[in-house]
Amino acid sequence: MSSFCCSFRFSMMLLGLLLASSLMAASAGDLNQDFIITWGNGRGQMLDNGQLLMLSLDNVSGSGFQSKNEFLFGRFDMQIKLVPGNSAGTVTTFYLSSQGDNHDEIDFEFLGNSSGDPYTVHTNVFSQGKGNREQQFKLWFDPTKGFHTYSILWNSQQIIFLVDKIPIREFTNRESEGVPYPHNQTMKIYSSLWDAENWATRGGLVKTNWTEAPFNTYYRNFNGNACVVSSIGVSSCDSNSKTSTSAVSNKTWQTQQLDSKGRRYLRWVQKNYMIYNYCTDYKRFSNGRPRECKRSKSH
Ligand SMILES: *[C@@H]1O[C@H](CO)[C@@H](O)[C@H](O)[C@H]1NC(C)=O
Ligand SMILES: *[C@@H]1O[C@H](CO)[C@@H](O)[C@H](O)[C@H]1NC(C)=O
Ligand SMILES: *[C@@H]1O[C@H](CO)[C@@H](O)[C@H](O)[C@H]1NC(C)=O
Ligand SMILES: *[C@@H]1O[C@H](CO)[C@@H](O)[C@H](O)[C@H]1NC(C)=O
Numbered sequence: 025m026s027s028f029c030c031s032f033r034f035s036m037m038l039l040g041l042l043l044a045s046s047l048m049a050a051s052a053g054d055l056n057q058d059f060i061i062t063w064g065n066g067r068g069q070m071l072d073n074g075q076l077l078m079l080s081l082d083n084v085s086g087s088g089f090q091s092k093n094e095f096l097f098g099r100f101d102m103q104i105k106l107v108p109g110n111s112a113g114t115v116t117t118f119y120l121s122s123q124g125d126n127h128d129e130i131d132f133e134f135l136g137n138s139s140g141d142p143y144t145v146h147t148n149v150f151s152q153g154k155g156n157r158e159q160q161f162k163l164w165f166d167p168t169k170g171f172h173t174y175s176i177l178w179n180s181q182q183i184i185f186l187v188d189k190i191p192i193r194e195f196t197n198r199e200s201e202g203v204p205y206p207h208n209q210t211m212k213i214y215s216s217l218w219d220a221e222n223w224a225t226r227g228g229l230v231k232t233n234w235t236e237a238p239f240n241t242y243y244r245n246f247n248g249n250a251c252v253v254s255s256i257g258v259s260s261c262d263s264n265s266k267t268s269t270s271a272v273s274n275k276t277w278q279t280q281q282l283d284s285k286g287r288r289y290l291r292w293v294q295k296n297y298m299i300y301n302y303c304t305d306y307k308r309f310s311n312g313r314p315r316e317c318k319r320s321k322s323h
């Protein structure tokens with residue numbers, strides 16, 4: 025936390041020295057502003073002056089990056105192009121997580137597949153250390169042919185997962201009914217590309233073909249509007265500086281919820297593209313389904 029404090033102050037000092045025009049230019053999609061590559065021994069790389077980030081996986085290691093800042097609520101949009109061809113055994117993640125015991129986490133995981141077979145988009149929500157809330161989807165496009173936008177909206181009332189702005193999942197705050205909700209632990213953004221051949225593809229039946237390595241995932245055009253929490257516990261939701269790549273801060277996300285069009289899209293995705301929903305896994309929860317799976321009294 026303290027290193028965050030000081031590097032943030034330092035960059036504020038630097039920003040003060042820069043001209044407004046270069047400040048705008050620096051905020052035009054430079055991933056160096058918001059992220060650091062944390063592991064992979066050179067397999068993760070900033071390219072094109074930070075306009076593009078590449079993660080790479082080979083038979084020795086995967087790689088990953090994380091946000092410089094910690095957040096308490098926000099909306100995070102990232103364009104990602106997934107490993108093409110035979111990506112079986114590989115997993116690309118993009119998620120928010122707090123640290124320590126009883127952590128909170130909001131997950132996107134992209135499970136690779138053999139050439140021509142569809143990726144699986146795996147989602148989960150942990151609150152107070154408890155997950156087991158998986159929903160999985162197929163996509164309505166090939167996520168390896170181009171960049172698509174994957175978003176996590178996290179405000180005090182709901183979490184919404186979106187793909188190209190289409191909501192695929194909603195997790196509503198039902199703390200009043202005793203369902204823990206991520207609301208008081210700051211989270212960072214993390215992303216990684218790693219080998220999960222033991223479970224990722226067809227439950228681990230299809231292994232990674234290492235002769236096709238390295239496997240690469242690409243990122244660009246991050247957009248974040250969020251409340252940044254500093255080491256002294258002060259939260260700023262202005263989204264100026266590093267968290268926001270848009271020139272004007274946009275606070276719509278703080279109260280954003282699904283409107284009727286959003287609900288229609290959500291139903292369309294869930295009807296046509298959902299392949300697993302923990303809420304309907306009656307075998308798994310033979311002692312009764314999780315409370316959030318039952319209809320809310322207030323809705
Ligand atoms: C990893 O792959 C490289 C290149 O294909 C190969 O030379 C090397 O022996 C492999 N290493 C391991 C640990 O499998
Ligand atoms: C967060 O809130 C939960 C109740 O929802 C409580 O049990 C926990 O102690 C709180 N944690 C912190 C760090 O305040
Ligand atoms: C891979 O493709 C197969 C065949 O279509 C499918 O059953 C499976 O769910 C796909 N995804 C993964 C991650 O195995
Ligand atoms: C692995 O990939 C290589 C190169 O594409 C291919 O020749 C080989 O048949 C593949 N191995 C398996 C087990 O599919």
Ligand SMILES: *[C@@H]1O[C@H](CO)[C@@H](O)[C@H](O)[C@H]1NC(C)=O
Pocket residue numbers: 099274275276277280
């Ligand atoms: C603000 O963000 C929302 C999504 O969170 C978007 O729909 C809206 O167009 C944005 N408004 C502006 C002015 O950028």
